[in-house]
Amino acid sequence: MKKLKRTIQEGVPAKQITMLHLIASPDPVLYQKVLIDPKRALGIINMSPWEGAIIAADLADKAAPIEIKLVDRFKGVVFIQGDRDSVYTALDRVRRVFDSDYGYTVPSVTES
Known part of the structure; x- marks a missing residue:
């Protein structure tokens, strides 16, 4: 009998952004995989509570000329696209507002 593995994903009851990351020039294979x-x-933004992703997407959209590619309110994930500087500006705006206005724990914007 084959053993099955079970993966459990759980959210924590914390107000936090766990990732604000900018990929300036990724490998084309990545883009094909995620269809962008x-x-x-x-x-890329990842946060909890997950509903904050809707607010984060709105803030990013209003901060710079970017395109929202994905908002997953069930996982707290947002994908945005644009030129490098616009994406950075949008991510930084999300970071600043969630830190100062909403009291979230937030990381710095990282880049690769």
Whole structure:
């Protein structure tokens, strides 16, 4: 009999952004896997509570000329795309507002 592995994903009752990451120029294979434009930078936000992803997407959209590619309110994930500087500006705006206005624990924006 084959053993099955079970993965359990759970959220923690904390107000936190766990990732604000900018991929300025990723490998084209990555873009094919996630079905996004290979000529633009990608911004990734991961947070809890997960519903905050909707607010984060709204803030990012209003902060810079970016395109929202994904908002997953059940996992707390947002993908945005645009030129490198616009994506950085949008991620930094999300970081500053969630830190100062909402009292979230937030990391710095990282880049690769």
